[in-house]
Amino acid sequence: MSRRVVVTGLGVVSSIGIGRAEFADALRAGRSGARPISVFDTAGFEHTLGCEVAGFDARPWIHRIDPDELGRASRFAVAASRMAVEDARITEEELRARRGMVCVGTTDGEAHDLDQLAEMELAHGPAAMDPVLARRSPATRLSAAVARDFALSDVEAVTVATACSAGNYAIGTGFDAVRTGEADFALCGGADAMCRKTFAGFYRLGTVAPDCCRPFDKDRKGILTGEGAGMIVLETAESALRRGAPIYAEVLGYALNCDALHPVAPDRASIKECIELALADAGAEPGEVDLISAHGTGTPANDVTETGAIRDVYGEKPPPTVSFKAMLGHAMGAASALAAIACGIGITDRFIPPTINHRETDPECAIDCVPNQAVEADLRIVQNNGLAFGGNNAVVVLGRFDEEVAR
Amino acid sequence: MNPVITAWTAVSPYGIDRESFVDGLRSGDAAAVSDGAAHPAALVPGFDVRELLGRKGTRSMDRLIGLAVWAVGRLTAGRPAERGDRSGLVIGTMGSLQSTMDFTRSSLTEAKPYFVDPGRMPNSIMNSAAGQCAIRHSLTGPNVTLAGGRPAGLSALACALRLLRAGRASNVLVGAVEEYSDTRSWIEAHSGVGGVLGEGCVMLRVEPAGEGPALAEVLAVRSRVAPPGDVEGALTSCVDDALTAAGLSADDVTIEFWSGVPDRPDPVAELIGDTGAASAMFQVAAVLATGEPGDVAVVGSADRDGAVVAAVLRLGGSR
Numbered sequence: 144m145s146r147r148v149v150v151t152g153l154g155v156v157s158s159i160g161i162g163r164a165e166f167a168d169a170l171r172a173g174r175s176g177a178r179p180i181s182v183f184d185t186a187g188f189e190h191t192l193g194c195e196v197a198g199f200d201a202r203p204w205i206h207r208i209d210p211d212e213l214g215r216a217s218r219f220a221v222a223a224s225r226m227a228v229e230d231a232r233i234t235e236e237e238l239r240a241r242r243g244m245v246c247v248g249t250t251d252g253e254a255h256d257l258d259q260l261a262e263m264e265l266a267h268g269p270a271a272m273d274p275v276l277a278r279r280s281p282a283t284r285l286s287a288a289v290a291r292d293f294a295l296s297d298v299e300a301v302t303v304a305t306a307c308s309a310g311n312y313a314i315g316t317g318f319d320a321v322r323t324g325e326a327d328f329a330l331c332g333g334a335d336a337m338c339r340k341t342f343a344g345f346y347r348l349g350t351v352a353p354d355c356c357r358p359f360d361k362d363r364k365g366i367l368t369g370e371g372a373g374m375i376v377l378e379t380a381e382s383a384l385r386r387g388a389p390i391y392a393e394v395l396g397y398a399l400n401c402d403a404l405h406p407v408a409p410d411r412a413s414i415k416e417c418i419e420l421a422l423a424d425a426g427a428e429p430g431e432v433d434l435i436s437a438h439g440t441g442t443p444a445n446d447v448t449e450t451g452a453i454r455d456v457y458g459e460k461p462p463p464t465v466s467f468k469a470m471l472g473h474a475m476g477a478a479s480a481l482a483a484i485a486c487g488i489g490i491t492d493r494f495i496p497p498t499i500n501h502r503e504t505d506p507e508c509a510i511d512c513v514p515n516q517a518v519e520a521d522l523r524i525v526q527n528n529g530l531a532f533g534g535n536n537a538v539v540v541l542g543r544f545d546e547e548v549a550r
Numbered sequence: 551m552n553p554v555i556t557a558w559t560a561v562s563p564y565g566i567d568r569e570s571f572v573d574g575l576r577s578g579d580a581a582a583v584s585d586g587a588a589h590p591a592a593l594v595p596g597f598d599v600r601e602l603l604g605r606k607g608t609r610s611m612d613r614l615i616g617l618a619v620w621a622v623g624r625l626t627a628g629r630p631a632e633r634g635d636r637s638g639l640v641i642g643t644m645g646s647l648q649s650t651m652d653f654t655r656s657s658l659t660e661a662k663p664y665f666v667d668p669g670r671m672p673n674s675i676m677n678s679a680a681g682q683c684a685i686r687h688s689l690t691g692p693n694v695t696l697a698g699g700r701p702a703g704l705s706a707l708a709c710a711l712r713l714l715r716a717g718r719a720s721n722v723l724v725g726a727v728e729e730y731s732d733t734r735s736w737i738e739a740h741s742g743v744g745g746v747l748g749e750g751c752v753m754l755r756v757e758p759a760g761e762g763p764a765l766a767e768v769l770a771v772r773s774r775v776a777p778p779g780d781v782e783g784a785l786t787s788c789v790d791d792a793l794t795a796a797g798l799s800a801d802d803v804t805i806e807f808w809s810g811v812p813d814r815p816d817p818v819a820e821l822i823g824d825t826g827a828a829s830a831m832f833q834v835a836a837v838l839a840t841g842e843p844g845d846v847a848v849v850g851s852a853d854r855d856g857a858v859v860a861a862v863l864r865l866g867g868s869r
Contacts, residue, residue, distance in 0.1 A: 186663070187662050187663040187664075188663055188664060245775075249697070250675055250676075251675070252676070252697060254650060254654075254674075257647070257650055257651055257654065258654045260651065260737070261651045261654040261655050261658065262654075262658060264651075264655075264736075265655060265658055265659065269587065269588075269732075269736040270736075272736060272737070272740050273740075274740040274741065274742075277736075277737050277740035277741050278740070278741045278742075280737065281644060281697070281699060281854075281855060282644070282645075282676065282697035283644075283697055283698055283699055283853055283855045283856075283857065284855050285697075286857075287775060287853065287855040287856035287857055288855075290775040290856060291775060291777070291778065291856055294777065295775060296774055296775050296776070296777055296784060296787075297774060297787075298773075298774065298775055299705075299708065299772075299773035299774070299857075299859075300773070300775045300856065300857045301696055301698070301705055301709070301773075301857075302696065302697040302698070303694065303695070303696060303697075304643075304645065304675075304676035304677055304695045304696065304697040305677045305680075305693070305694060305695050306675050306676075306677045312694065316709070316712070319712050319715075319716045319718075320712065322716075323712075323715060323716065325712070339654060339657055339658075339663070340650065340653050340654045340657065340674055341674075341675075343653070343654075343657040343663055343664050343666050344653065344666060344668070344671035344674065345671075346663075346664040347664045347665070347666045347667075347668045347671070348668050348671065398718070399691075399692035399693070399694070399718065400690055400691065400692065400693075401639070401681070401684045401689060401690050401691065401692070401693035402684075402690070403633070403684035403685050403687075403688055403689055403690045403693075404685060405685070406672045406678070406681055406682065406685070407671075407672060413690070416634075531677065532672050532675060532677065532678070532681065533672065533675075533677040533678060533680060533681025533682075533684070533693065533695075534681055534684060534685075534693070535677055535680075535681065535693055535695075
């Protein structure tokens with residue numbers, strides 16, 4: 144059995160906007176989420192900007208669980224899920240009557256809590272660690288909390304921990320579950336909270352930019368770490384049409400592969416293979432793709448390698464290739480989920496969000512990155528890349544839903 | 551035709567290979583225990599990453615990664631993967647709490663907060679074991695890390711079945727790994743977990759039927775989420791779901807194992823300790839170690855955060 148799978152709800156917690164409408168406006172305006180980091184003490188670091196989710200209270204979105212029992216990433220996941228479900232105009236009762244899947248991708252889970260536990264231990268010894276933080280630290284909570292906050296029991300809840308491509312993994316997992324009839328709906332995406340551990344790690348690797356993230360620019364200096372959650376509702380096209388639900392996009396296909404070469408450096412040939420597998424899964428030819436949402440971290444290595452792989456698939460004139468990380472920073476496990484949502488918004492609202500902070504394209508990354516200004520565009524097929532440490536590549540292909548045309 | 555398990559291995563508190571696990575389990579004697587931080591610990595005896603895996607590429611490898619790389623190596627030794635052959639890997643784990651928190655500790659204690667060891671940064675992220683296994687054993691197919699508590703291995707098995715069904719992998723090495731560390735011991739103690747903490751890794755090869763002699767057929771894996779306070783109810787429904795999907799009834803079941811379920815004893819944990827994220831996969835290993843052809847086994851497991859998963863296996867493969 145293979146059923147068509149569509150996206151009917153979008154939920155967003157991001158540094159540039161909360162909820163679909165605010166996020167869409169920010170994408171069109173090319174807003175930047177960069178601001179001084181406040182969630183941990185940045186003393187001793189020279190560069191201290193990040194794309195933090197500021198001024199957002201998740202509590203109103205959390206209905207059943209005591210918010211104090213949830214870490215920052217789980218709160219983001221629950222809040223974005225509730226926004227997605229509301230956006231899909233489906234009730235909790237309707238969800239409970241169906242078999243479902245909740246799949247949340249993450250890099251760090253609740254590492255922000257683990258950071259605090261480490262700090263307590265250093266100050267007062269291991270016996271002094273806060274049991275509330277210890278209990279809420281497992282990354283399993285990200286998916287389980289979503290299920291429990293909606294009082295969903297007939298669901299498979301999984302947390303995919305494949306680092307910075309985890310959002311795409313989660314969408315692919317939900318897609319397969321709905322496509323094959325294993326589940327009637329999937330609530331999937333990614334969530335992460337900024338933490339000292341990962342900031343320090345990227346900083347030490349020399350990949351944290353001093354001012355802003357400039358993907359594909361000749362003067363790009365790296366990432367800004369980010370955070371947030373992007374969650375989407377997937378269901379069959381038949382179910383969405385029956386409900387009269389909004390359909391933002393169809394999931395046409397996806398692919399996973401692994402470089403199996405280096406713990407952190409991306410591999411051009413392997414990324415090329417993953418893109419080709421995804422396009423084949425989607426039944427799409429490279430010439431049909433209207434937009435690529437790149438992983439586009441803005442590090443020297445990623446952008447050269449990734450655009451090289453894109454040219455290996457598409458030839459010397461690839462479709463417009465943007466990186467949402469210029470606006471959102473690197474939201475880790477949420478990154479490719481937020482990017483998929485941005486693609487869905489672009490398809491629906493017929494525009495390409497820009498790659499902001501752009502001055503001069505690096506000749507080694509020769510692509511049209513849609514610099515600084517959004518452009519109107521009729522997007523039929525969009526490719527969304529997610530790459531990660533561990534060589535964990537995941538590419539999702541989305542398309543405008545056309546009832547008459549099944550691919 | 552259901553996918554089948556064609557090979558398996560275990561590195562456990564009984565020893566570094568399958569034989570020692572099988573022998574230990576059959577002896578009924580609990581594995582040796584030493585003092586840990588807040589718990590007694592049943593460690594994998596003599597497990598030294600550099601001694602077993604060599605010095606090349608192991609300088610930054612933590613214990614959890616080492617356990618996984620070693621276990622995967624037992625399976626690929628007899629049947630190496632080749633680049634591009636779509637051999638997949640799915641690992642259930644909580645990652646190394648020791649590596650994760652050590653990384654933060656170094657940021658907090660060094661002269662500068664970024665004087666951290668870049669070689670160890672990947673270890674602080676949960677997918678490092680799967681990534682290292684892929685590098686060491688040329689596994690270029692889908693490479694998935696699922697964060698899970700005791701049922702993690704069963705969630706991984708469900709994921710492997712999904713990848714096979716969708717044609718995304720030719721065969722999948724699927725397993726779960728847990729390490730003992732002092733940090734894990736303290737976090738578990740603060741989470742209200744007592745008893746002996748164990749460690750180890752179990753890996754299975756799962757592939758479409760007909761590819762090789764089948765040790766067991768994977769009839770069904772089903773999952774639910776327990777409402778707070780009702781693990782038993784959710785598990786019962788989950789097992790019913792799985793048996794129904796397998797076309798069987800409770801009367802057909804000849805072996806059952808439970809982990810993380812209040813009032814249902816875990817005989818494997820009594821022997822090798824609480825192996826955390828590897829718990830349910832160690833029970834699958836126990837089924838493979840002790841079952842007879844024709845046995846129908848149910849392995850059910852509950853995560854303390856809500857997920858419950860049940861798998862139904864038939865030993866001896868397709869018939």
